[in-house]
Amino acid sequence: MKYYLGLDVGGTNLAAGIVDENCNLLHKESIPAGAGRSVEEITSDMAKVSKSVVKHLGLPMSKISFWGIGMPSYVNPQTGLLVHANCFGWKNLDIYSYLQKHSSLPIYIENDANCAALGEVLAGAGKGYHDVLMLTLGTGLGGGIILNKKIYAGADMMGAELGHTKLCYHGSSCTCGQLGCAEAYCSATALIRQAKEALQGNESSVMYELCGKNPEQLNAKMVVDAYKMGDQVAQNVFLQYVDYLSCAMSSFIVIFRPEIIILGGGVSNVGDTLLLPLKKKVMENTYAADVIGVPEIRLAECGNDAGIIGAAMLEKYGMDRKKNGVS
Numbered sequence: 177m178k179y180y181l182g183l184d185v186g187g188t189n190l191a192a193g194i195v196d197e198n199c200n201l202l203h204k205e206s207i208p209a210g211a212g213r214s215v216e217e218i219t220s221d222m223a224k225v226s227k228s229v230v231k232h233l234g235l236p237m238s239k240i241s242f243w244g245i246g247m248p249s250y251v252n253p254q255t256g257l258l259v260h261a262n263c264f265g266w267k268n269l270d271i272y273s274y275l276q277k278h279s280s281l282p283i284y285i286e287n288d289a290n291c292a293a294l295g296e297v298l299a300g301a302g303k304g305y306h307d308v309l310m311l312t313l314g315t316g317l318g319g320g321i322i323l324n325k326k327i328y329a330g331a332d333m334m335g336a337e338l339g340h341t342k343l344c345y346h347g348s349s350c351t352c353g354q355l356g357c358a359e360a361y362c363s364a365t366a367l368i369r370q371a372k373e374a375l376q377g378n379e380s381s382v383m384y385e386l387c388g389k390n391p392e393q394l395n396a397k398m399v400v401d402a403y404k405m406g407d408q409v410a411q412n413v414f415l416q417y418v419d420y421l422s423c424a425m426s427s428f429i430v431i432f433r434p435e436i437i438i439l440g441g442g443v444s445n446v447g448d449t450l451l452l453p454l455k456k457k458v459m460e461n462t463y464a465a466d467v468i469g470v471p472e473i474r475l476a477e478c479g480n481d482a483g484i485i486g487a488a489m490l491e492k493y494g495m496d497r498k499k500n501g502v503s
């Protein structure tokens with residue numbers, strides 16, 4: 177049996193795991209990321225938690241041939257530098273030189289959303305499929321494209337930022353500095369912002385009670401709860417959010433025609449409350465859907481484990497970044 181080591185690096189936690197060749201996650205451990213600390217400290221902890229999972233299973237390091245890492249950033253294949261990890265404030269960072277102080281294994285860093293998509297295809301809702309899109313409806317709008325069971329990230333290997341495709345000409349401000357990105361309309365953060373705007377002058381809404389009369393405390397679950405209770409303001413907000421999301425998805429469908437689209441992240445936790453109106457809207461908003469249909473839309477199954485599994489399996493299913501000079 178072969179074993180694979182994966183590390184999912186997020187702004188909150190560093191989560192490492194060992195995956196067997198059948199994509200089963202055998203063991204995982206997580207420690208706080210401790211954002212705000214030095215690069216030395218954080219990369220040292222990345223190595224520490226990764227070595228700890230290997231040790232826990234009693235595996236000799238010789239059984240591990242590769243260290244796959246999912247990061248909230250890309251590595252530029254031309255320069256080998258980590259482009260921009262917002263949560264750590266790292267920009268153009270030679271992260272390999274830090275990591276190589278702790279490990280002699282070949283290291284492969286991939287964008288975390290791409291890892292999550294790969295994890296879902298190998299071990300979750302996308303099992304058995306080859307061409308899959310995944311969207312994560314969380315703080316941002318994460319996107320991953322799997323084509324023929326491999327991560328697709330474009331010619332320079334720095335795609336697929338589905339969340340930063342443009343949904344609206346000169347529209348709402350996005351965290352990336354651009355205007356009108358899908359993320360500014362379809363993330364959980366966007367849903368909350370839309371609800372806060374709708375609450376202005378609408379204090380009779382159930383949402384106002386649910387947030388303790390303090391809109392700053394409003395979260396996505398409160399919006400959905402109010403929607404389910406039949407609150408008119410929440411209905412307008414949530415169904416408009418669904419419409420935005422369906423429009424973004426319709427563009428992705430027309431371009432890629434994937435077999436399925438997987439939805440993960442906080443907003444997807446409401447299940448059918450989201451899926452049922454979303455499927456209807458995707459049918460309405462997608463080119464030629466009445467003739468050729470639309471891909472199946474499913475909820476993610478691996479939760480936070482998807483990122484670890486995807487990172488671990490980069491050796492087998494990632495792209496060959498080595499050919500671009502990145503080891």
Ligand SMILES: [Zn+2]
Nearest residue numbers: 340350352357
């Ligand atoms: Zn953007």
